[in-house]
Amino acid sequence: MRSDHPKVNYGKTGVLIINLGTPDSTSWLDIRKYLKEFLSDRRVIEVNPLIWQVILNLFILTFRPSKTAKAYKEIWIKDKNMSPLRFFTESQAHKLSEKIGNEKLIVDFAMRYGNPSIKNKINDLHEKGCENLIVLPLYPQYAAATTATVCDEVYRTLMKMRWQPNLKIIPHYESEPLYIEAIKNSIIKKINEINWKPDLIVASYHGIPKKYFDKGDPYHCYCHKTTRLISEQYSDIKIMTTFQSRFGPQEWLQPYTDKTFEALPKEGKKNILVICPGFSSDCVETLEEISIQGKESFIKSGGENFEMIPCLNDNDDHISLFKHLISKNL
Numbered sequence: 001m002r003s004d005h006p007k008v009n010y011g012k013t014g015v016l017i018i019n020l021g022t023p024d025s026t027s028w029l030d031i032r033k034y035l036k037e038f039l040s041d042r043r044v045i046e047v048n049p050l051i052w053q054v055i056l057n058l059f060i061l062t063f064r065p066s067k068t069a070k071a072y073k074e075i076w077i078k079d080k081n082m083s084p085l086r087f088f089t090e091s092q093a094h095k096l097s098e099k100i101g102n103e104k105l106i107v108d109f110a111m112r113y114g115n116p117s118i119k120n121k122i123n124d125l126h127e128k129g130c131e132n133l134i135v136l137p138l139y140p141q142y143a144a145a146t147t148a149t150v151c152d153e154v155y156r157t158l159m160k161m162r163w164q165p166n167l168k169i170i171p172h173y174e175s176e177p178l179y180i181e182a183i184k185n186s187i188i189k190k191i192n193e194i195n196w197k198p199d200l201i202v203a204s205y206h207g208i209p210k211k212y213f214d215k216g217d218p219y220h221c222y223c224h225k226t227t228r229l230i231s232e233q234y235s236d237i238k239i240m241t242t243f244q245s246r247f248g249p250q251e252w253l254q255p256y257t258d259k260t261f262e263a264l265p266k267e268g269k270k271n272i273l274v275i276c277p278g279f280s281s282d283c284v285e286t287l288e289e290i291s292i293q294g295k296e297s298f299i300k301s302g303g304e305n306f307e308m309i310p311c312l313n314d315n316d317d318h319i320s321l322f323k324h325l326i327s328k329n330l
Contacts, residue, residue, distance in 0.1 A: 009129025014106050014165070015326055016121055017093055018150050019138045019281060021113030022083040026072045031065040038113045043149040046212065068284075075287040086111075088281035089138070091314040092322065099323050105330075106130060118153045126165060133165040134329050136322065138280035140179060141226060142172035143208055143219035168329045174222040175229055178324050182317035183226075183277055184233045190273060190309045191237075198237050198305075199269040202260060203227045204290060205278040207243035207252040220253055226277050237273075244276075245285050261294050265302030272298065275309040280318070282311045 023034040039045055039056055047055075077087055089109050097107035106128060110121040125133065137150040151169055158164050173179050187201065205223040213220045227241045244257035264272060274294065276286045286308065295306045312318035 009127065010131055012104050012106060012129040013132040013134065013330065014108065014122075014125035014128070014130030015096070015100070015134045015136070016118075016125065017089070017096065017107075017109045017136045017138055017322065018118060019085060019089045019109070019111055020146070020283075021111035022086045022283075023072060024115060025081070026069050026076055028065050028069055031069045031072065032061055034114050035065060035068065036061055041113075041145075041149055043152065044145045046209075071284050071288045074292060075284055083283065084287060085281045085283040088311075088313045092138075092281070092319065095314055095319045096322050096326075099319060100326065112150050112153060118150070119157045122154065122157045122165075123161075126161065126163075131165050133167050134326055135167070135169045136325060137169070139278070140172060140176075140280070141174045141205065141219055141222035141278050144212065144217050145208060146219075147172060170325050170329060172222060173321075173325060174226045176321065176325070178317070178321040180226070180229045180233055182312050182315075182321055183230050183275070185317055186309050186312060186315075187230075187234055187273070187275060190307060194273075194305075194307055196271055196305045198273045199271045200264065201237050201239040201273045201275060202242055202257070202264075203230070203239050204242050204244045204257040204274055204276050206285060207246050207256070209248075210251045210253060213253060223278065230277070239275075244289060257290070258294065258297060261298040261303075262301045265298065265304075270303050271305040272303065273307050273309055276311060279311045281313055286311060 021034065021038065023030045036056070039060065040053075042049060045052055072083065075084055076082075077084060080087055089111070093107055093109035101107045106125060108121055108125060110116050110118045112118065122133065135150070135154055137147045139146040142148075154167070154169065158167065191198070203226075208217065208219055223243075224241055227239055231239045240260075242255050242257040242260045243253040246252035246256065264270075274290055276290065279286055291308045295308075298306045
């Protein structure tokens, strides 16, 4: 090798787990910045981009950041100065690194929107000598607006790299036995902690516009598949599928979680557990939308007992699942 040849690190493999993202703080500006990036993704909002950018910048980004900031303030981890999603994703990467990491295998995390970015983390792993890259999008059920947009950003980053690493992207894992087992265990753990008998378990998944499903997005089917597999493993209490977090006036996947909470007490279902199998970490959608708003709505409608089962977060079952998924691709 020539003496003036630049130093090249090599021989390592990088593992990058990728979650949705989070604002850097609960300030209006940070919330606005995050929402702008998120809602500018054309896989998330499939509207004519010229029309949508006018709506987004003139209306949504003027009024929505205040509402979103209020929700984040309800669940923000103040002593860590970060959102729960950021906290748990960091912890997942750390625990996974303890299980599988070594001098040849580097584990890290990134966010699709916000910080740390996919671009920066891939470039960082490459500089450390990672000739191989394994990406794990933290979405059990595939959707174009989640898994596919992670892939888009990974590919955009690689397109600008002169020396690309070998790439493997781990697909959806909605029916992976270890995932179903982990969900079942979390249900049993919660039931053992409460002193009342649930009438029903509501499995609430993030929704997507119905027109995305009509165009061929398989997400709806994967969500129902997950619920079916959980029900086969845990049949003591009926489990129903609903969809939350709809946005805008168009029709989304139904039944809607919030409308279900309002209707159940009138149907005699006054004691319910809620689980969110599509979220790999507790976040504003689970902790504020379900545990706070959802519970309030359910009780106001005549419900008596309401508990949310935590997401798998950084528990041992979840880390073992990640290890299994990644090990198959090493």
